[in-house]
Amino acid sequence: MAFIQLHEEYFKTEKWIKHYSSNHQILIVGDGDFSFSLSLANSFRSASNITATSLDSYETLTKKYKNAISNVMALVRLGASVINGVDATKMKLHPHLTLRRFDRIVYNFPHAGFYGKEDDLHVIEMHKELVRGFFHNASGMLLPGGEIHVSHKTSAPFCNWNLEELANHNSLRLSECVPFRIEDYPGYNNKRGDSERSDEPFPLGECSTFKFTLDDWYENTVSHSLASQRNLSCDHGQLYYDPGYKSVNFDSKYLATPEKNRFKEECSRIFEWYFDHVVKTTWCPDEWVDYNVHKGLTLGYHRFLTNASGRPSSDFILFLEEIHRISISRIKWLEGLLEDTRY
């Protein structure tokens, strides 16, 4: 009963600002002077659902923007997590983000810096590289039904970045593209963000918010793996969890026969310890951990097949080994933190 009241109380006070709800977990990437994050936080009258990040370090922010520090302080007072030094092209491995998932991941006006004329091909390529890396990372950090939003100028040469194509290469599809109006976000000051004129605004002109979601095929893969599947195996070009229950189709051309058994064996070898560790440290029910790790594995495998066309599927094992190594060092790091806080 108390839970129901709490639940009702929580949703009764939901507040919206344009596409964003106070009930969304929101990650803001590449913020300039943090005025966009603060605009959302002020509208929600809380920032406990906001993780605001910048590539700039705290010291750099103080030099670049006159209001950044007061904006950051206001955000922290409202309960935001503020993280500096977050590279959008590597963020899924950032220690404070790697285990987080979000309903909205927002990058307003991505720009790699001023390295020449905006219509120079090499400059366009630098910007595209940034956005490509951002999509690659953000697509793995969404909660089910989550969206990635990029606000961007739509006139030439900016339209030549071809955001949609960059997104498609990362299993994302454009779900909506709506005009961006700065007046929808009171207090937001768009910033150039680079050079000695970092704190100045840039002319917005025609611009839109592009919304991306994981594509249907990708979502279907997840929904296919619902239910508590346990044993992972590969057969006849299908990746099975508990053969006879549910299966996930993929193109058999990617699997050579000897790789099938090896894939199964290697997955158990690499992940068995992980199941144990997660259960011990989080006290989650065994099936829950099992299900989520399997779901992650299927998603990872399909993403690998999409992004690494032409590579043998056995390379996926090398990729798993890498995750294994990263997980071990992360666990050691977490255990170290725990030791430090013990008294």
Ligand SMILES: C[S@@+](CC[C@H](N)C(=O)[O-])C[C@H]1O[C@@H](n2cnc3c(N)ncnc32)[C@H](O)[C@@H]1O
């Ligand atoms: C045109 S400014 C826009 C700033 C802010 N989003 C706004 O709307 O005012 C581009 C921003 O992208 C950031 N940026 C550039 N490369 C980045 C990267 N690899 N990861 C994260 N942010 C990056 C810059 O620091 C700069 O703040």
